[in-house]
Amino acid sequence: MKKVMWFLSVLFLIGTSNSAFAATSTTGTHGETLTVSKTSQISTGDALKISGVHFDQTVGIYVALCKVVPKGHLPTPCGGGIDKTGGTDSSMWISSNPPPYGIGLAKPYKLGGRFAISIKVSPMIGKLDCRKISCAIYVRADHTRGDDRTYDLKIPLMFKK
Amino acid sequence: MIKSKFLIAFVGLAIATVSNAPIAQAAPTVQVQGGPYTGLDPAGADIHFGFGNFPTAHGLYILEAVKSADGTRPTIYNQATQVWVSTDSQAPAHPTGDVVLHVVGTFTGADCAKDTCGIFVRLDHTAPTDLSEDQFIPITFKAGVAGPALPADVISVKVNGASVPANVPGTLTYGSSAKFEVTTSSGGAVTFKAYGPACGLNGNVVTALTGTGQCDIGVTSAGGSTFAGATSHYPFILAQAKQTLTFSVKAVKVGKTISLPLKTNLGETISYTLMAKNTCTYSKTGSVVKGLRVGNCSLVATAAGMAGNYRELLVKISLPIKK
Numbered sequence: 284m285k286k287v288m289w290f291l292s293v294l295f296l297i298g299t300s301n302s303a304f305a306a307t308s309t310t311g312t313h314g315e316t317l318t319v320s321k322t323s324q325i326s327t328g329d330a331l332k333i334s335g336v337h338f339d340q341t342v343g344i345y346v347a348l349c350k351v352v353p354k355g356h357l358p359t360p361c362g363g364g365i366d367k368t369g370g371t372d373s374s375m376w377i378s379s380n381p382p383p384y385g386i387g388l389a390k391p392y393k394l395g396g397r398f399a400i401s402i403k404v405s406p407m408i409g410k411l412d413c414r415k416i417s418c419a420i421y422v423r424a425d426h427t428r429g430d431d432r433t434y435d436l437k438i439p440l441m442f443k444k
Numbered sequence: 445m446i447k448s449k450f451l452i453a454f455v456g457l458a459i460a461t462v463s464n465a466p467i468a469q470a471a472p473t474v475q476v477q478g479g480p481y482t483g484l485d486p487a488g489a490d491i492h493f494g495f496g497n498f499p500t501a502h503g504l505y506i507l508e509a510v511k512s513a514d515g516t517r518p519t520i521y522n523q524a525t526q527v528w529v530s531t532d533s534q535a536p537a538h539p540t541g542d543v544v545l546h547v548v549g550t551f552t553g554a555d556c557a558k559d560t561c562g563i564f565v566r567l568d569h570t571a572p573t574d575l576s577e578d579q580f581i582p583i584t585f586k587a588g589v590a591g592p593a594l595p596a597d598v599i600s601v602k603v604n605g606a607s608v609p610a611n612v613p614g615t616l617t618y619g620s621s622a623k624f625e626v627t628t629s630s631g632g633a634v635t636f637k638a639y640g641p642a643c644g645l646n647g648n649v650v651t652a653l654t655g656t657g658q659c660d661i662g663v664t665s666a667g668g669s670t671f672a673g674a675t676s677h678y679p680f681i682l683a684q685a686k687q688t689l690t691f692s693v694k695a696v697k698v699g700k701t702i703s704l705p706l707k708t709n710l711g712e713t714i715s716y717t718l719m720a721k722n723t724c725t726y727s728k729t730g731s732v733v734k735g736l737r738v739g740n741c742s743l744v745a746t747a748a749g750m751a752g753n754y755r756e757l758l759v760k761i762s763l764p765i766k767k
Contacts, residue, residue, distance in 0.1 A: 314750070314751060337748075337750050339654075340644075340653035340654065341641040341642055341653045341654050342641070379644040379651065379653050380638065380641050380643070380644040380645070380653060386646065391644065391646075392653075393711065394619045394710050394711045395710055395711045395712060395750060395753075396750065396753075397711060
């Protein structure tokens with residue numbers, strides 16, 4: 284019986300280990316789906332492929348690595364901050380109707396409310412260490428709807444210790 | 445305070461389309477209270493409005509106009525300052541807010557020192573032919589003060605190569621674009637503004653970001669030495685796009701294979717279901733159909749829709765299998 288339990292445990296570990304490397308998705312209340320290419324065993328500088336489909340193109344969003352916060356709270360702090368300059372790869376602004384200063388900085392959605400980006404992540408968000416606290420890839424409505432929490436989505440990440 | 449310069453959409457639509465209809469004889473239901481209506485500065489004055497019995501199903505347009513001689517809806521009105529009052533989230537003025545209309549003593553086609561100017565109230569674009577709330581409230585200006593001397597700039601617009609009048613809604617399907625080409629009498633440059641989030645604006649190209657609702661593009665000329673600045677509005681009714689599947693293969697030979705498209709025109713992944721296995725096979729990998737024997741190969745193609753933008757795809761495909 285012990286051997287059977289050990290075998291099943293090994294199978295379980297193999298299964299969870301494999302699934303941890305698989306893409307992970309979550310769907311929001313508006314029907315939008317967020318997918319992250321890898322959610323565990325993440326190293327500094329890893330470029331995560333993040334994609335979305337069926338997002339509301341009338342609503343701009345930020346995509347970034349942030350500290351996990353209780354549901355309904357503004358996700359903050361986030362790695363690299365809100366990247367209005369578009370100068371880093373640590374966060375991304377997706378919008379098809381940005382304010383005039385955002386034209387050329389924000390990446391527009393594609394048909395079907397789609398986007399596909401790559402974000403380089405680090406376990407450090409300022410002084411916070413995502414190897415010790417819970418962090419996640421977050422999507423939230425951009426600063427033009429800064430208080431709107433209905434577009435928040437998150438997929439937790441696990442960094443290598 | 446909601447300023448009248450934030451005009452959105454559709455003002456003038458019904459004026460253009462039903463301009464010969466007489467103003468309703470029955471008393472309007474909506475009560476318009478405002479002022480001042482007399483002794484106004486012809487160089488520019490603000491009139492504030494409040495409403496009683498505001499319509500529940502429609503909004504109102506409030507505009508400065510010249511009373512028509514035959515009792516029909518006015519055809520001469522101040523295009524630069526009009527207000528759309530509605531509970532619609534995209535309306536610039538809410539019926540319970542401070543609704544302000546800016547009026548002037550002279551505007552294109554009108555001199556209020558000679559013409560009977562006033563405030564014209566009517567139902568908005570959701571009820572363009574309904575005259576039941578039409579009403580005209582006369583206004584007067586102070587004498588002896590010079591009004592604006594320059595005529596408003598004339599803005600001419602082509603959208604995707606075709607001339608379009610201001611204030612008359614066009615249609616834009618989800619994901620499609622409209623390219624604006626603008627000329628003005630002043631010869632000056634223009635600026636564009638998309639009112640509301642439903643349309644994206646990149647330079648002079650407008651793209652529908654949703655398949656429902658409406659958006660309004662404002663085109664503003666700063667004017668010049670001979671023309672005063674002006675703004676014209678080009679509203680769009682947004683419509684859902686049609687999701688389609690396109691492939692050109694008309695038949696498959698026995699023993700041969702073809703690949704079916706993997707995506708629809710809107711980028712959705714297509715799933716195929718083989719309806720009968722006696723004439724062909726279908727392999728999900730590469731979406732490949734192979735002819736087995738002469739007859740018809742029937743498949744059903746489906747793809748997800750997106751609420752408000754396009755419906756799901758459901759297409760039956762019949763591929764002849766030939767020798």
